[in-house]
Amino acid sequence: MAKLEILEFPDPRLRTKAQPVAEVNDEIRTLVADMFETMYAAPGVGLAATQVNVHQRVVVIDVSEEQDQPMVFINPEVEVLDPAPHEYDEGCLSVPGFYETIVRPGRVRVSALDRDGKTFSLEPDGLLAVCIQHEIDHLDGKLFVDYLSPLKRNRIRSKLEKAHRQRA
Amino acid sequence: MARKSGRSNTPKQTRAIAAQVLAKVLLQQGSLARLLPAAEHELPPNEHGLLKELCYGTTRLAPRLQLLLGKLLKKPLRKPNSEGKKALAGAEVEALLLLGLYQLQYTRIPDHAAIGATVEAARELGHDWATALINGSLRNAQRQREALEKKLSGNPEFSSAHPLWLFQSMREAWGDEGSAAIKANNLPPPMFIRVNRAHESRDSYMGKLQEAGIAATASLLAPDCLHLPNPVGVAELPGFMEGDCSVQDESAQLAAVLLAPAAGERVLDACCAPGGKTCHLLELQPQMAALQALDSDGNRLGQVQENLERIGVAAELVCADAADIDSWWDGEAFDAVLLDAPCSATGVIRRNPDIKLLRRAEDIRELALLQRRILDSLWQTLKPGGRLLYATCSVMPEENAALVAAFIADTADASDNTPESISAVGWGMAQDAGRQILPSETGGDGFYYALLHKAAPQTQ
Numbered sequence: 001m002a003k004l005e006i007l008e009f010p011d012p013r014l015r016t017k018a019q020p021v022a023e024v025n026d027e028i029r030t031l032v033a034d035m036f037e038t039m040y041a042a043p044g045v046g047l048a049a050t051q052v053n054v055h056q057r058v059v060v061i062d063v064s065e066e067q068d069q070p071m072v073f074i075n076p077e078v079e080v081l082d083p084a085p086h087e088y089d090e091g092c093l094s095v096p097g098f099y100e101t102i103v104r105p106g107r108v109r110v111s112a113l114d115r116d117g118k119t120f121s122l123e124p125d126g127l128l129a130v131c132i133q134h135e136i137d138h139l140d141g142k143l144f145v146d147y148l149s150p151l152k153r154n155r156i157r158s159k160l161e162k163a164h165r166q167r168a
Numbered sequence: 169m170a171r172k173s174g175r176s177n178t179p180k181q182t183r184a185i186a187a188q189v190l191a192k193v194l195l196q197q198g199s200l201a202r203l204l205p206a207a208e209h210e211l212p213p214n215e216h217g218l219l220k221e222l223c224y225g226t227t228r229l230a231p232r233l234q235l236l237l238g239k240l241l242k243k244p245l246r247k248p249n250s251e252g253k254k255a256l257a258g259a260e261v262e263a264l265l266l267l268g269l270y271q272l273q274y275t276r277i278p279d280h281a282a283i284g285a286t287v288e289a290a291r292e293l294g295h296d297w298a299t300a301l302i303n304g305s306l307r308n309a310q311r312q313r314e315a316l317e318k319k320l321s322g323n324p325e326f327s328s329a330h331p332l333w334l335f336q337s338m339r340e341a342w343g344d345e346g347s348a349a350i351k352a353n354n355l356p357p358p359m360f361i362r363v364n365r366a367h368e369s370r371d372s373y374m375g376k377l378q379e380a381g382i383a384a385t386a387s388l389l390a391p392d393c394l395h396l397p398n399p400v401g402v403a404e405l406p407g408f409m410e411g412d413c414s415v416q417d418e419s420a421q422l423a424a425v426l427l428a429p430a431a432g433e434r435v436l437d438a439c440c441a442p443g444g445k446t447c448h449l450l451e452l453q454p455q456m457a458a459l460q461a462l463d464s465d466g467n468r469l470g471q472v473q474e475n476l477e478r479i480g481v482a483a484e485l486v487c488a489d490a491a492d493i494d495s496w497w498d499g500e501a502f503d504a505v506l507l508d509a510p511c512s513a514t515g516v517i518r519r520n521p522d523i524k525l526l527r528r529a530e531d532i533r534e535l536a537l538l539q540r541r542i543l544d545s546l547w548q549t550l551k552p553g554g555r556l557l558y559a560t561c562s563v564m565p566e567e568n569a570a571l572v573a574a575f576i577a578d579t580a581d582a583s584d585n586t587p588e589s590i591s592a593v594g595w596g597m598a599q600d601a602g603r604q605i606l607p608s609e610t611g612g613d614g615f616y617y618a619l620l621h622k623a624a625p626q627t628q
Contacts, residue, residue, distance in 0.1 A: 037280070040280040040281070040284060041280075041284070042170065042171070043170075043171045043284055043288070044169060044170050044171055045169050045170070045171050046169040047169075066277065066278075066281055067278060067280060067281035067284065068277075068278050068281060089172065090169060091169065091170030091171075091172065092169055092170055093169070093170050095170075096170070099170075099172070130169075131169050134169045135169065
């Protein structure tokens with residue numbers, strides 16, 4: 001297992017649209033294992049392959065407090081079950097240190113392949129529903145800051161750019 | 169998606185609180201029994217179980233974990249004579265590392281969660297400087313687990329998870345039975361309750377437990393005692409608040425049985441807190457002429473009062489040092505005295521595993537001097553023809569058989585009258601004086617009892 005580097009906003013590679021996974025093979029399973037290690041170390045509750053510069057439709061999530069319920073979503077599709085808006089203070093490993101209230105539908109149905117390539121679907125609510133939508137956005141090249149006003153987004157961008165310059 | 173950060177304003181997480189408790193034990197500033205209730209206040213009730221498991225589990229194996237930590241660190245975290253903030257910071261980081269090792273090796277918490285949460289707890293406690301050290305040490309432990317354990321397996325302190333002095337004393341005193349006791353010390357303690365025979369019979373109470381779905385077996389040794397193979401909270405015990413039963417170890421329940429107070433007798437319970445044996449004496453014999461119960465700790469006497477009130481009985485409580493008889497004794501002699509002496513508590517390590525960290529070899533001698541002083545003093549308050557039950561929850565002969573044998577040799581009117589059997593079954597191991605019980609896996613705690621008889625004046 002290896003910890004991977006997480007791309008940070010405004011890195012243009014985060015805007016890449018990911019390709020569907022053709023076959024769930026050992027290569028994908030290694031990617032999944034590495035993504036879990038990267039996510040747990042961050043610490044995060046979800047990670048999309050896009051964030052580690054792999055442009056395939058793979059998402060890992062673990063929203064449990066004890067971090068013992070890892071979930072894998074390959075080629076995930078989401079369908080809104082209840083459009084009623086649901087607010088949550090989201091943060092993102094690619095936008096470190098910033099938390100903003102984002103409104104999304106509160107209940108969705110997700111269908112995806114698991115790490116053995118089998119189809120499954122579930123109807124999450126709460127944090128898991130928020131998280132899966134957040135991660136699927138990543139696969140489509142979208143970030144949670146896109147939901148914010150341009151003013152807020154630009155302020156976050158300049159702060160992160162400054163941090164990147166200082167690190168370099 | 170990032171985990172919601174909550175570094176500053178959110179309450180501390182369980183592992184940070186556990187580290188603060190454990191650090192105080194490492195610095196000899198308190199016991200788990202005293203520190204945990206206050207610490208629980210800082211956490212929601214659903215975290216109390218984890219807090220207890222982390223604190224008790226880690227202290228139970230502390231000698232082993234400390235050796236392991238020594239192998240992982242290049243230099244010790246604490247200097248023996250550092251003080252104040254520096255000592256506290258060092259102790260908290262050591263506590264975090266011990267907690268981390270415990271979670272890695274002895275719990276089902278996944279490794280990454282154990283490491284991540286421990287590092288996070290270090291940040292919460294303001295020890296950001298130590299996060300790399302903690303992360304690195306725990307990851308090394310995870311990788312080198314087998315090699316390290318192999319290297320340490322020949323060290324008795326590691327294999328027994330007892331400090332060396334204690335391991336050696338127990339081996340020396342009790343041989344293979346000492347080894348069995350050491351093993352029992354590392355297991356979670358069994359749960360025993362005492363049925364209040366003044367309210368109902370043991371059989372009838374067992375029926376109630378059965379209705380409540382709580383399994384219980386009757387002790388062959390202690391007549392009021394039930395063993396609960398699956399421990400439950402006291403709130404689940406039928407009639408607990410009404411005093412129908414109490415939680416008390418099987419061995420501890422022998423005290424009142426051995427003293428066997430009779431109707432009309434004047435009885436003294438010296439060093440009575442927390443009052444379990446006081447209550448048992450009153451349940452066994454409600455017709456005593458008087459029961460005086462002493463303790464030198466006023467706060468703990470409050471606990472005795474609470475216990476008495478729950479059972480619905482009364483005793484004359486006095487806050488005094490038992491050895492200083494001029495300060496409390498009115499000169500009227502007692503028919504029977506229970507001396508449950510302050511001791512090293514080396515027989516109840518499974519219930520108080522912090523004894524492994526708090527007790528020192530040199531404490532035993534000091535305790536023995538104190539015990540002898542109290543015994544000599546209380547002997548004077550006993551009627552000729554009366555009896556004194558000397559009891560400790562220690563397994564050190566210096567505090568027990570050796571001390572009582574010397575007392576008998578020095579005291580003309582004292583003789584050993586300890587019965588070989590109780591309730592028709594034998595108990596403990598015969599000693600030069602009195603009998604010793606060692607802790608065992610499903611049996612009672614380690615206890616020592618000697619029933620001493622004071623000679624009546626010769627009648628012609």
